[in-house]
Amino acid sequence: MGTIYYLSATIFQQPVAEISHVIGRKPAFLLVLTFAASGTIIAGTANSIPVLLAGRAFQGFASAGSVLSAIILTDLVPIQDRAIWLAIQNARMLFFMNLPLLVISAIGLACLLGFDRPEQGIRKSLKRVDWIGIGIFIPSALSFLSPFVMAPTLFPWKSVQALVPLASGVVGLVTLAVHQRLFAKRPMFRPEIFDKHVTVSAILGLTVCGICLNVLLFHLVLFWEGVRGYSKMETSVAVLPETVSIPVAALVCGMLMRRTNRIREAVWVGWPLAVLSLGLLWFMDDSTPLHWLVIINCGVGLAAGTLMAALNVLLLAATNKELNGHAIAMGLQARSAGMCLGIAIGTTVFSYRMNQKLQKVGGGEINSEEILRLIEEIKRDPNCRKAIIDALRVLWGICCALSAAVGVYNGVCKFPLLRPPSVEDAETKVYVVKELGEKSAASGTDVCPDSKV
Incomplete structure (x- = not known):
């Protein structure tokens, strides 16, 4: 259960972030909360291991949305304060215990977070998403990481089940790098x-x-x-x-x-x-x-x-x-x-x-x-x-x-x-030093240019 959660969270972080850059943080975050609630309900009502794993996979996708919290903090908080806010940010999902928190989060986001609606509209803006890059990244990352989270528990490293997905993932990620560097108009990476x-x-x-x-x-x-x-x-x-x-x-x-x-x-x-x-x-x-x-x-x-x-x-x-x-x-x-x-x-x-x-x-x-x-x-x-x-x-x-x-x-x-140092601070310092210089010249005293103001 832990491996499927980490795998899903890892694969979908970049696609979720890329979509939020285009359609806005608010609709992307509400989509993630919908998946979180769905995964919580599926996992909480599961009567078999496959259903429970499906619920954890949904929750892993929702956990990938934690990147949106960091992005929103990056948007709103000055860089000197971001480390403090990123340290405070923390989230854990434990089945039904999360449903009240998810509902409160959805209501708070809907009421408090501004909708950074794209100028061209969501439908036209979605065309700007690097869908080709996302289409290459998701199966490539899944193929590359699957052997790491399943071997050697389910099959040995030397088996076909491990080596073929690993090699396919490497080829896919190399293809993605070439696409991002040479062909993508708006690359995801x-x-x-x-x-x-x-x-x-x-x-x-x-x-x-x-x-x-x-x-x-x-x-x-x-x-x-x-x-x-x-x-x-x-x-x-x-x-x-x-x-x-x-x-x-x-x-x-x-x-x-x-x-x-x-x-x-x-x-x-x-x-x-x-x-x-x-x-x-x-x-x-x-x-x-x-x-x-x-x-x-x-x-x-x-x-x-x-x-x-x-x-x-x-x-x-x-x-x-x-x-x-x-x-x-x-x-x-x-x-x-x-x-x-x-x-x-x-x-x-x-x-x-x-x-x-x-x-x-x-x-x-x-x-x-x-x-x-x-x-x-x-x-x-x-x-x-x-x-x-x-x-x-x-x-x-x-x-x-x-x-x-x-x-x-x-x-x-x-x-x-x-x-x-900002340009405004530099211009203000030059102006103040100049004013002091003029006053000192009139009074006959010297002012060091490095004097603290």
Whole structure:
């Protein structure tokens, strides 16, 4: 259920954003809320697994509409305040519990959000949408990402079911890139966003953040339950250091960037902290004191919150204002794609490494889902606990290496200021200095041109 949700959310983010750029935010948002309500009803009334998966797919499409929230904030909020608002923004959908919230949201949007009606009308404006690009992107992304979220649980990586969709997806995405760069009159993926090293590094950074977050959140459960022997309720409390520290770090980072008007320092702090905290995860085992586990996991959350806030704002600050909506959509798309890749990397590496360790002690093959089903037996088997620790250490090492590589690339790029000095401010400063100069000349005193006013 989680994989179909992430897959649907990843695929439809860019099409939803592109349609909103043409027909307006309000009708696009109301369409997304309709899908959210439909998915909630389908999932809540499902009597079979296929129907439940269909409901989750609808909800994934609605989750793709979360990009509209970020785009609307980009439209309405000055760039120096966007990090704070993006940190506050958060949404979760839990079947029928969401219906009252969806109804309230729909009424609020209908009454409060202005309808940015296109000058040519919706029907004519829809013709401007890059439908060819959307038609290439959706099946290509679905084909490319499907093996990552289904293998090796449903079929092995070397099987035809994995390799053929993967190769087809690569060919489709290459075709999409050629179409966007050479043939599209109004491309869905704006080439200008990819023309700078700083924007490319920010997109890669958000992708790595998505990978690491899903690897962590999916597999820390195995650590707390399988290695430490916690119950499900105790495990939900044990992951609070990440879930609480991420939004707090994002909010504090946004406030500091607004105050200092700089982004570089947040990135320079975030990546080393991520590498350090992910590296320290390697030392977690069944004998590590609890307070050290809390400190290490808080470090991971602080790094993730800092980086997501800084990289999103960096992506906006490095692009022209008219492309900010496309830029924030691309950033969220990258993070969502990273989450899908995180599922694949985590399950594949973990299962492979753990089976290697179990075979050395005469055990059979096992995967992540079977571990969760057999968790009570694993708690009593020291060989299984050691195999889990060893497999998790490989995952932490991969996340640490990815963070270090992208962090170096991101750190050496040229960073823009959060809010560049405006022309009006420069003209006002020149005028005031000129006036002071004339008055000082009349009084016979000298005024330094760099004097603060």
